[in-house]
Amino acid sequence: TSAEDSNELADGKLYPEHVLPTPPIIEANSLVVVFESFDNLNFVYATPGAIFSNRNGHFAHNDFIGKPFGCKIRSCNNRGLGFLYLLRPTPELWARSLNHRTQIVHELDASTIVFYLHLRPNMVVCESGTGSGAMSHAILRTIAPKGRLHTFEFNQMRAERAREEFAKNKCDHLVTVHHRDVCGKVDDGTKGGFGLGPQAAHAIFLDLPEPWLAVPHAAYALKANGRLASYSPCVEQTQRTIIAMRKAGFHSFRTIEVRLREHFVDEVELELPPKAKLPRGEATSGATAASTVRFLSTCASTVSGGSTMVEHSGDDTGAEADNELTEAETAETEATEAIGAGTTTSDGGTGTSPGASSNGKRKRMVCARPFATMRGHTAFLTFCTVGNKLHPNPNEQSPSNQIS
Amino acid sequence: MADNTTNTNTETPHEANVVNQEQTTTETESEQADVSSTPGDNNDENGDATTTTNEEEEDLPDPLLAQPASYVREGDHVLLIFADGRQIFAHCVKSWKGKTAPVKINKRTYTTANLVGLPYGTVLELGRGGLVPLPEGEDVLPDPSAVLNPLEDDVDTDENTLSPAPPVNKKAPSIEQVNDNRNLVDNNTSQKIQADDVQTLRSAGMEGSAIVSAMIENSSTFQNKTDFSKAKYIVRKQMKYQPRCRMVRCTASSVCAGMYLKDPRKLMNLREDTLAQMLSYSNVSAGCQVLVVETCLGIVTGALAQRLGGYGKILSVYSGQQPSYSEMINKFNLSFPEHHSIKWVHSGEVFSDDNGRVTPPTTNEHGVKDLEKMEREMLKWPCHLQDHTRAYLGKMSTLRDQKEFLAKRCARFARKLTRHTPTEARDWLKRPCDSVIIAARYDPTATLLPLLPYLAPSCPFVVFCEFLEPLTECFRELQRQSLAINLRLSDTWMREYQVLPGRTHPSMTMSQNGGFLLTGIKLCPVTGKNELDEKLLKELRAQVGGRRGRKPKQRNGNGESGTKNGRGKKKKGGSSGAPNAKRTRVNGS
Numbered sequence: 003t004s005a006e007d008s009n010e011l012a013d014g015k016l017y018p019e020h021v022l023p024t025p026p027i028i029e030a031n032s033l034v035v036v037f038e039s040f041d042n043l044n045f046v047y048a049t050p051g052a053i054f055s056n057r058n059g060h061f062a063h064n065d066f067i068g069k070p071f072g073c074k075i076r077s078c079n080n081r082g083l084g085f086l087y088l089l090r091p092t093p094e095l096w097a098r099s100l101n102h103r104t105q106i107v108h109e110l111d112a113s114t115i116v117f118y119l120h121l122r123p124n125m126v127v128c129e130s131g132t133g134s135g136a137m138s139h140a141i142l143r144t145i146a147p148k149g150r151l152h153t154f155e156f157n158q159m160r161a162e163r164a165r166e167e168f169a170k171n172k173c174d175h176l177v178t179v180h181h182r183d184v185c186g187k188v189d190d191g192t193k194g195g196f197g198l199g200p201q202a203a204h205a206i207f208l209d210l211p212e213p214w215l216a217v218p219h220a221a222y223a224l225k226a227n228g229r230l231a232s233y234s235p236c237v238e239q240t241q242r243t244i245i246a247m248r249k250a251g252f253h254s255f256r257t258i259e260v261r262l263r264e265h266f267v268d269e270v271e272l273e274l275p276p277k278a279k280l281p282r283g284e285a286t287s288g289a290t291a292a293s294t295v296r297f298l299s300t301c302a303s304t305v306s307g308g309s310t311m312v313e314h315s316g317d318d319t320g321a322e323a324d325n326e327l328t329e330a331e332t333a334e335t336e337a338t339e340a341i342g343a344g345t346t347t348s349d350g351g352t353g354t355s356p357g358a359s360s361n362g363k364r365k366r367m368v369c370a371r372p373f374a375t376m377r378g379h380t381a382f383l384t385f386c387t388v389g390n391k392l393h394p395n396p397n398e399q400s401p402s403n404q405i406s
Numbered sequence: 407m408a409d410n411t412t413n414t415n416t417e418t419p420h421e422a423n424v425v426n427q428e429q430t431t432t433e434t435e436s437e438q439a440d441v442s443s444t445p446g447d448n449n450d451e452n453g454d455a456t457t458t459t460n461e462e463e464e465d466l467p468d469p470l471l472a473q474p475a476s477y478v479r480e481g482d483h484v485l486l487i488f489a490d491g492r493q494i495f496a497h498c499v500k501s502w503k504g505k506t507a508p509v510k511i512n513k514r515t516y517t518t519a520n521l522v523g524l525p526y527g528t529v530l531e532l533g534r535g536g537l538v539p540l541p542e543g544e545d546v547l548p549d550p551s552a553v554l555n556p557l558e559d560d561v562d563t564d565e566n567t568l569s570p571a572p573p574v575n576k577k578a579p580s581i582e583q584v585n586d587n588r589n590l591v592d593n594n595t596s597q598k599i600q601a602d603d604v605q606t607l608r609s610a611g612m613e614g615s616a617i618v619s620a621m622i623e624n625s626s627t628f629q630n631k632t633d634f635s636k637a638k639y640i641v642r643k644q645m646k647y648q649p650r651c652r653m654v655r656c657t658a659s660s661v662c663a664g665m666y667l668k669d670p671r672k673l674m675n676l677r678e679d680t681l682a683q684m685l686s687y688s689n690v691s692a693g694c695q696v697l698v699v700e701t702c703l704g705i706v707t708g709a710l711a712q713r714l715g716g717y718g719k720i721l722s723v724y725s726g727q728q729p730s731y732s733e734m735i736n737k738f739n740l741s742f743p744e745h746h747s748i749k750w751v752h753s754g755e756v757f758s759d760d761n762g763r764v765t766p767p768t769t770n771e772h773g774v775k776d777l778e779k780m781e782r783e784m785l786k787w788p789c790h791l792q793d794h795t796r797a798y799l800g801k802m803s804t805l806r807d808q809k810e811f812l813a814k815r816c817a818r819f820a821r822k823l824t825r826h827t828p829t830e831a832r833d834w835l836k837r838p839c840d841s842v843i844i845a846a847r848y849d850p851t852a853t854l855l856p857l858l859p860y861l862a863p864s865c866p867f868v869v870f871c872e873f874l875e876p877l878t879e880c881f882r883e884l885q886r887q888s889l890a891i892n893l894r895l896s897d898t899w900m901r902e903y904q905v906l907p908g909r910t911h912p913s914m915t916m917s918q919n920g921g922f923l924l925t926g927i928k929l930c931p932v933t934g935k936n937e938l939d940e941k942l943l944k945e946l947r948a949q950v951g952g953r954r955g956r957k958p959k960q961r962n963g964n965g966e967s968g969t970k971n972g973r974g975k976k977k978k979g980g981s982s983g984a985p986n987a988k989r990t991r992v993n994g995s
Contacts (some may be wrong), residue, residue: 009929021693021694021717021718022693022718022864024840026862026863037891037892040892040894043643055532065614069933070933071863071864071930072863072864072927072929072933072934073863073929073930073932073934073936074929074933074934074935074936075936075937078592081942081946082938083938083946083950085892085936086751088864089864089927089932090865092669092689092866093686093689094686094687094689109687110683111896113682113683113685113686113687114679114682116682116685116686117659117678117679117682117685118659118680118682120472120655120657120658120659122712122713123692123714123715123716123717124471124473124715125473140686143689143691144691144713144770146691146693147692147693147717148470165825167831194905205475225476226477226525226527227475227476227525227527227655227659235414237905239904240903240910241910244905245907251543253527253546253652254487254527254652255905256900256902257905258679258900258901258902259900259901260679260898260899260900261898262896262898262899263896263897263898263899264894264895264896265874265878265895265896267878267881267882267885267895269882294963327724336429368875368879368881369878370874370875370877376899385529387654389527389542389543390525390527390528390542391542391543392525
């Protein structure tokens, strides 16, 4: 559908649909996310002739080009034993595959911030500091196609890297990287602030060690009913920031903390408790089970040998899954030997083979088990709305009025 | 053809009959542009610029660049947030008919006409005369120093201290308190003013703040309270006798939060942070085509419409005769392009068993035409008024009634001109979607698997479910069939904090049920499997030695099977997991 239908108002198509084509095939120099395992992501720009190497093997970029996104590529050495998946980049995958130059905003926090800042297409947003640019990409996705992100980084090298990355990812029509300190602590002649004039931005995101210094500048730079978000790991920082926000006339405060709980998914067969009584005077039969949970297959059924490809729930258990499948076979043979040899077996003994699920009392279930630790970077997120009045430019106030 | 709109205007059938005639006469009479029929004047009032006048306008501003207004327009929905945490939706209209009141607080109806034109963020006080807007600088909790005598000299008299903090010396916000409650006797006799007295005071016309002052004066224990306790007391009285609320714009976050407070079961416990994740992880952005299946009253669709900003398409699946989520979607105050980007698709189109076997007839193929589309394309706007319509218009008494009628007619035409046909919907489904979002009370596995073919490869999908177990089955199924990668089953823990000097702590109540999410990325069905030949695999395994360089086990039960050397770095997820089980099993042979 073309955008040039706007003259044909008498037509049924009052507004063109604006659906963009998404090329499904990997082309030369396109950004590709390389998925080795759930915890191991990388990205490459598909360059003809280049080789990507990891512990699974060597992979030729020429194999990537021309394939569709979402394919599985085999290694070019070792007769194709190793493999990896090629995925279309999204800001979340980018953040996980990125070289961290600073601590990044976890994708859960990023999604919460974008949501509570009420971001939508064509907005003007300010962000300080840029850091590794992970949060910037999440914002850029939301304000496309005609919005603008002004991102401020006071470290020269990081600002340069960020500019290069945005250009390489073809987002530079949406973003301007400023090498500037919005808190005004460095004497670079700017006295802090965003340098955009009054009421320039719809939303501002602060990821700074001392956000209270930037709050009056934010009040000046926000449009009517604009939103401000601040991301601080420490409660003391949050307290000082909110005091500054109150003083600057912000309202509708919310301070939240969000953490992600991820779950493994396992198919388990829970055994019955052992019923066998102690044979008088003899040692315990080795066949009684000490544990009652047996993992039949920890959801890594597509694992092929030789590679470290593990599925999500297979994080650690995936590594064992290989053993599971082979050990299940050994257990089976051992068990049949045991039974055949007439050694003690009890009803609920572990020596039984996997085929014993014919015992109707066992329940085979698909269960979820939370990860041991919650991933992500913990921080307090504070959101507020700017008050409906004229805010003075802090840079134009006399020093006595400026906050300490 | 019958007009399918649900417009309650009784003129609808009549209008429908004349539409056909208008179509044929449009060509000849289009030159006679009837001034009274142009809807241009009604645009501003309705807030939706549906069409423009007949003359060429080259400099139309791109409507997709417009951001939502920062003040309330006629017909907007707003959310009123009270100090005690209540959130009530209000519809700001100058006049209302019918049974839905614009706003109902404490079971009483209030008018909202005076709210139109106010900026968002205005604080309103609930007085006897209705909702009274307060000047800028007032907070939802009034400044207690108006009620209390300042106890310290350096009370912060800055108008912008919008905190109900007790008037404590700000230079030393200490937690040590002068008073505490060791001598308190709690026998309910400390307040001299009784409930009936309050009524008397109120009917005598006493203001809310005056009532609060009176209560404080007549409380025998007030002076002995700790500072923080005094502040809490004042806040409680203010919330009761001086109820104030702040008018907030309806966005995805405020609507979801408001509905979650009101009735979480209707939303299937979709908490707002879960909705936030759904919007981000599905990678939706301007220009996407998203397929949504939801039974959350339309909140997901509305949030997507705001997030896409009028660009792209949202194919939202409905069942039954017609989509029923208009009530919630209206609350989002969607602009016309945003509303238009929502395309309703019947569930039979995507879930029915004969999909893929039956090629749907498209226009001009096999001689079957899209009749509805042809009808629609014959409509022209501005549409000339018919004689009987003009006569009916003439019978109306006031100019305002006439304008209303014409506005409704204009809206009706807009709907007819922009409604898509089922055939068009099928055409759209042929283009693979960029994202699939499911938030329905149906079985997740049975909902997701039939929709995966509509999703482009390497694109994300998000499945929300109130319960964990159905998602575990879905997870299993996706893994078993190698349909997706990067699978993650998660829920979130969200905690709110009250941050005040000396009183920062987590909120007293915390929601612990926000629903569960399963996200993943679809693999290309053709090239995503790419397995090695079985024999080759066994051969290579034998050579390379299994994972991490370990040799495969010997079958005679020798020691190697129990050892874990060469295991390398192993991330332990569960504690009493598989390793123990294996060891005992092996040793028991």
